[in-house]
Amino acid sequence: MLILIIAYVGGVLTILSPCILPVLPFVFARADRPFRSHGLPMLLGMAVAFAAIATLAAVGGGWVVALNEYGRYVAMAMLALFGITLMFPGIADRLTRPLVALGIRLAEPQPDGAGARISVGSSILLGMGTGLLWAPCAGPILGLILTAAALNGASVGTSLLLLAYAAGACTSLAAALLLGGRMLAAMKRSLHAGEWVRRAAGALVLVGVGAIALGLDTGALSRLSVGTTSTLEQALLDRTGHRTPQPPQTDARAAFEDAGLTLTAAGREPAPPRTLPREGVLPAFTGATEWINSEPLTPESLRGKVVLVDFWTYSCINCLRTLPYLRAWAEKYKDAGLVVVGVHSPEFAFEKRSSNVHRAVKDLGIGFPVAVDSDFAIWRAFDNQYWPAFYFVDAQGRIRHHQFGENQYEASEQVIQQLLAEAGQTNIPSALVSPTASGVHAAPDPSPALSQETYLGHERTRNFASPGGIASDRTNSYQRPVSLRTDQWALDGDWTVERERAISNRAHGRLAYRFHARDLHLVLGPSAEGKPVRFRVLVDGKPPLADHGSDIDSQGNGTIDAQRLYQLIRQTVSTKDRIFEIEFLDAGAQAYVFTFG
DSSP, X not given: OHHHHXXXXXXXXXXXXXXXXXXXXXXXXXXXXXXXXXXXXXXXXXXXXXXXXXXXXXXXXXXXXXXXXXXHHHHHHHHHHHHHHHHOHHHHHHOXXXXXXHHHHHHSOOSSHHHHHHHHHHHXXXXXXXXXXXXXXXXXXXXXXXXXXXXXXXOHHHHHHHHHHHHHHHHHHHHHHHHHHHHHHHHHHHHXXXXXXXHHHHHHHHHHHHHHHTTTTTTHHHHHHHHHHXXXXXXXXXXXTOOOOOOOBSOOGGGOOOOSOOOXXXXXXXXXXXXXXXXXXXXXXXXOSEEESSSOOOTTTTTTSEEEEEEEOTTOHHHHTTHHHHHHHHHHSGGGTEEEEEEEOOSSGGGGOHHHHHHHHHHTTOOSOEEEOTTOHHHHHHTOOBSSEEEEEOTTSBEEEEEESSOOHHHHHHHXXXXXXXXXXXXXXXXXXXXXXXXXXXXXXXXXXXXXXXXXXXXXXXXXXXXXXXXXXXXEEEOOOSOOOTTOEEEEEEEEEOSSXXXXXXXXXXXXXXXXXXXXXXXXXXOTTOOOEEEEXXXXXXXXXXXXXXXXXXXXXXXXOSSEEEEEEEOSOOOSOEEEEEEESSTTOEEEEEEEO
16 A cells, blocks of 8 residues: 555656656646546546556567557557647548547537537547657656566556556646646636637647657656656655665676585585575476477476576576586486576567577577576566576475576586485586586686676666767767767767667667777677678777687678677787777667676
8 A cells, every 4th residue: 555655646746757748738738628528537548548558568578669659659640630620620620531530529529418428538538649658757666666567577566556656647637737727717718719729739739749759758858857756756765665676687796695615626526515405495487488498397397306497598698608517517417317497587578589599599509498488487486686597406396505696616516416415316426517618608707897787778778978868769860979988888870779779770880888808798689670780890990800709700790690699809818998899881780788708
């Protein structure tokens, strides 16, 4: 109940946000109509539409993004027609299409009972269209709701919270509507200006549609809104003790919890057995959308086996560097009773596509079972928070140890050996594996990279340096600044920066980053049609030569042929800052995130 109240209050505060301005003309266009039959149904439709779209956005994939995009276009067309009929009733009289007839009903009240019902229905429809265009400022309260939904799954409670947030916004809009209605009535009585008021309302509606079409509601106005409501919302959350859930981490070395095991070098005698606590039972793999390399596995079918569950996603560099050890353990201990189960939980929308996951499993040479966890059902069952994450399960189905992040491979193999011994296995090889790895699978530099993981989508990015900042979700021309500081990045050319990626709309779009690390990787994808994109890489203005990564040649040439992680720079030593530049020679390249090592 408390969080419902908080969500409602957060919605009420939305009226203070500049990014709500494009919505107001649609609301005030009906300020001269009875509130019960016109204003209230419109606000109800607006709240329901927003809650439905936000619920889908919290749990859906790329198809939801496309659905909402086309919905916005339909809503803009419908409301633009509404504005035109308000301004020019004669045009509506001459048009004959059904959609125009709907526009006339939206513009003109009906005198009889049937007309009243149509008016209520049209008001609800108008409100739903407004809800599709409503992009409220994602302050801390809305962030709390949507992040919790993304991590914990959809539920009736999530939809109720979103509906409470929308209802709060509608409450403040209703108050403004009632006040505006009284003001319009007074103007009509004193100035007899009803026709001009109607035309002015139509003009404001068209202005609002134009502002939304230009992306002002999600661009400049959203940035202005941050300072308006976030402080008030955050203060409310702080007083009630609520915090926004943290998104999953792709590298959790700092979160590793030492189990008291002594590390041993390859070939030495293993450390004596230590006490491994019981951390719960192996959850069911219910919710896997499909299985690769195996029939569906269950805790019952795995009883008597030692199980290593690995949470990973195929574009995560930290996950890729663990694969040589996972493959080696699966092969070495399979006859002794070890089963390695990979759980592929995606970070990006493209990693939810079954064909992409199948291709990655094949290309990476993974032969052990993989549960495809595109809906994060298994992730939630384990209460997991990291990529990569290992969970070690004994023959009785009990979780006995876990490891988050890379490294600690010797300790992990000792746990496997100990659990196999507890299961009664006697012929267990004592030596530890030492796999060779190259390319993206090679171990990171022993000296930690000074540059940090950097996302290029506007939702999580930082240190963007192109003048004017990011124009979210719309085409924009960017310029690279004269200089970059360490960990700053910039775009040059015609780009669209979306929530989780930046798209080069034309050939010769450029991307630059000033980094300090041995390795530089970039998650890339070809054009939306799947057409390969050629690119060229420069380091400090020159071809990388001996410092080229495994996905380019010494002159810096490469091709994006799939949505995956590309190793672009692999230096012998990393003693200074370098300027990385990539030029996409064809249109349509998709760039997601920089990672270093």
